[in-house]
Amino acid sequence: MRKRFGFVAILAIFAALVMTLAGCKPGPVKLTFTTLGNGDPEAKAFDEIFANYNKQSGNTVTQQILPDVNEYENIIKTRFATNDPPDIFYFFTGANENTTLQADKNLVDFSKEDLLKNLSTAVRGFYTVNGKIYGIPWGTYNAMGVLYNKDVFAKVGVQPPKNYADFLAICDKIKKAGITPIYEAGKTGWPVQIFSLAGFQTFVLPSIGGADGVAKLGANQLRIKDIPAIKDVFEREYALKTKGYYNKDLAAGTYELQQDALATGKAAMAFQADWMLPSIAAKYPDAVDKIGFFSLPSDNDPGLPSLYPPKQIMVSSKGKHVDAALALLRFMTTADSLQVWYAHNPGIPVYTNVQTKLFAGQQDIYNLIKAGQGAINIQLLLPSNYVPDYDKVTQAFIMSGDVDKTIQQMDSSYIQQGKDKKIPGF
């Protein structure tokens, strides 16, 4: 009996040694790239890039697609909070996301890596927070403003507006022609945010001293309720409703119906971003280049587009395969890989070493950016969320028109979020 036990023990030790030695030899790494379900083009582009990488490196990268937007953010946050971070993942952009993910503690800093050499100085500057870069920009530049149907404008005989009074006159003329001037997607909710977000650049930013005002807002030295221009933006938005410029089914309007109305000319305009254009191209390939873009105009000029830099790829510093993740990122930011991405996802690129096709509306935005116009969306500049549940806040507002209640809600919600995130000054 004792002999048999000794034999088994020797066998076990031998097996353990073999396994340990096997573990010492560097072998192919299995890496999971976590991303959000954001349509076929993104998934196909990632698949193609990863297949090329797997062939070249011998590693295996697989794509894990999780639910979109809010759910995705919650899952990633929870994975970090429960010490189960993804090795490498695609995530939203903006200073508040660094706070959300506790970037200093959880993410790899790329500021000393050579991955960003093909970014313009302005783009690199946006992704740099306190001298550190926790995400590699990935995707296309978007801009919020007004998408319009060029055929409808031509039929009614109007041009993109030069100021806000001009914009109202256009709405009036289109309405008199029996066409819905603006289609708003009240049911979907988030599209309703866009007027006030685009309006922040046009009306609010100049009134608070630009970047200084944003910095004060971020440090809670300036309160939302103390900025009259925010109230003014909401009053302008509700006036569009009372003047009958919105679609009759405003409350039931969805993002998909908004696309249909704009592409078919049932509506002349939509407060949107150019991220809508690929969806229109898929459904109405002949109509997509008839959709143009202009900024929400101010009282005195054509206004500024509200820029939305692309999402970013992040690497967990506590992940099991940090080196492999960095190697993958180096491969992804080569010109060939970027070309694969932009072939599937046309739009305004952030990298200088790629060529990409632009839809007419995107070309309008690119022309504005190249002319030095545009300001980064306020949501992406603050360490706290601009306003949590902003989609619900604006959805409730467009139904009720209660400006004071909305401002009060935004103010208290913003302060509370700052406290929750333990941001200094809140």
Added chain:
Amino acid sequence: MRRSFIRYPLVFIAPAFVIYLVFFIVPNIAGMYYSFTDLSTYSDKVTFIGFDNFARLIREGFLVTAIRNTFIYAVCVTVFVNILGMSLALLLNEAPVLGNVYRTAFFTPYVIAPLIVGYLFTAIYQPEVGILNRALRSVGIGALAADWLNDPQIALFSIIMTELWRSSGFAMVIYLAGLKTIPRDLLDQASVDGAGYMTRFRRITFPLLAPSFTVTVLLMLINSLKVFETVLVLTNGGPGWVTEVFNTFIYRNFARGNWGYATSASLTLSIVIAVVAVVFLRLLRRREVEV
């Protein structure tokens, strides 16, 4: 002998008790503790903050909306599900022809997951192409067609109607079981004595259905106070916060990463449900009679 007599059942109870302890009692106690902390995804440090979370629940005002909507929903669903369920049970009890077919048809909605029911009714309530508005228009009462889920005045009512469709069959089954326990000779004797249908119902059937009534009212009330999936799918608490209920409020804050705050709302809901359940149980038990 005596010791082994005691130990023997303990051996059988232990595994189940350990599972219950680990997966129910410990998380509940931990939840109670965390509702008094600032636990969140934004920091590893957990600080005890006393009743701050509960004070914030009251201060922010969303809880008041959520409580009001939850109670309106719970009361309406409980009352009307019982009325409809009992009516269906009485009909099927009196008319056994095709009884099984109808019983199955009425009960089937309850088997469907609330999430799926939500998606079905999202299509039914669609203002332009949904079958409800189309049906109303086709019979000449298009004036009643509405934007069922997006009109703040009727959105909650539409959610309640959905739940009535889903749960009435469940109440019907319980009442049918209760009706089967009522001795036939009692009803026959009352008929011979000249009692009409309504008198027999009021004096004999309804009092003897009291245990079924207690069970159905309590189950519907507790389930209604916990409503979540249907609201999430149909309106997500909107437009704005018009149809926000307790659990969508908890979900929103939990998802946002404010775990301590969400847990305090969850504890509040548990206390509300416990109080309502105990009060109703005592009230309803009083009117139960033995056959």
